[in-house]
Amino acid sequence: MDHPVRVSFWLNVYHTLCLHAYVLCESEMSTGTAFAKEPSNLVDNLKIHKAAKYDVGGVGIFSAAEIHFGILKTKGSSGVCRKFPRNFVDISENPGGNRSGGFLTTKIIPLDESRLATLVGELPHNPMISIVTLTNSVPKIFMGINLGTRSSPRIRVYQPLTVFDELEKASRTYTREYMFIDTRDKKVIIPELLEWNSASLGGTKNISKEFVQYLLKDEKKNYNERWPVEELAHDQKFAVVFQYGKSTFMSPEMS
Numbered sequence: 001m002d003h004p005v006r007v008s009f010w011l012n013v014y015h016t017l018c019l020h021a022y023v024l025c026e027s028e029m030s031t032g033t034a035f036a037k038e039p040s041n042l043v044d045n046l047k048i049h050k051a052a053k054y055d056v057g058g059v060g061i062f063s064a065a066e067i068h069f070g071i072l073k074t075k076g077s078s079g080v081c082r083k084f085p086r087n088f089v090d091i092s093e094n095p096g097g098n099r100s101g102g103f104l105t106t107k108i109i110p111l112d113e114s115r116l117a118t119l120v121g122e123l124p125h126n127p128m129i130s131i132v133t134l135t136n137s138v139p140k141i142f143m144g145i146n147l148g149t150r151s152s153p154r155i156r157v158y159q160p161l162t163v164f165d166e167l168e169k170a171s172r173t174y175t176r177e178y179m180f181i182d183t184r185d186k187k188v189i190i191p192e193l194l195e196w197n198s199a200s201l202g203g204t205k206n207i208s209k210e211f212v213q214y215l216l217k218d219e220k221k222n223y224n225e226r227w228p229v230e231e232l233a234h235d236q237k238f239a240v241v242f243q244y245g246k247s248t249f250m251s252p253e254m255s
Helices: 004-024 042-051 064-072 115-120 165-178 194-197 202-211
Strands: 055-056 060-063 180-181 185-192 228-233 241-243 247-250
Touching: 004 042, 004 055, 004 064, 004 165, 042 060, 042 064, 042 115, 064 115, 165 185, 165 202, 180 247, 185 194, 185 202, 194 202, 194 228, 202 228
Parallel strands: 185 228
Antiparallel strands: 055 060, 180 185, 241 247
16 A cells, blocks of 8 residues: 555544444443443543454454554554564563564554653554554644544544545644633643653644644734743544534534
8 A cells, every 4th residue: 555545544443343342342342351431531532442343354453543543653664574663662571582574573552752651551563563654744633543542533434535634624623622821821831732742843842833824814823932832732522523524523422
């Protein structure tokens, strides 16, 4: 698969898997599993994302967390099979470690260096990630990833020919909902999600400059890069929000 196909494919598989997992919550089949109760916050969601898995085309079995942190948030590769980046740390007790063409032997730590990676914790090693991961990094990929929370970017259906345009639309929509220029107190307020992913765009200051372009003209003109940046807390309550064209569909508790 070429790069746009991989990006759109894995975003769609990720969201399909997450939605499938949420539907299973509190069902008769979920007793005694990670799906035994409906998630109430981000930590609950991430636990479900680690447990929910698909066999994707017979290539391998991947959890939603592995797709999120290992495939979509990759730093890219110039080849098909590669060693994991430095963020994928071999924490095996086996000193033999790095075998099978550079694959690590037991567990991996997510690429994302933010609070999200801390919350999700260690992921069991999956050698197939190195084969199916994105061939190039997509710094704003997090704008296409729904976490199952109220403050998450909306779920969209991505197509290879328009996936990067759709990610731009997602960035614009999210910025206009959650980023503000406070002219009274002279500060820039950015959503906590941007701070969590600021490393991918060069830090907090850079990410505020990057996303201010999506604000409406009247608000954008008030932006001052010298003003301090403050975070708007992420609403972690469980919710699912879809974007289809210009229409938005929300889970019942949000409507």
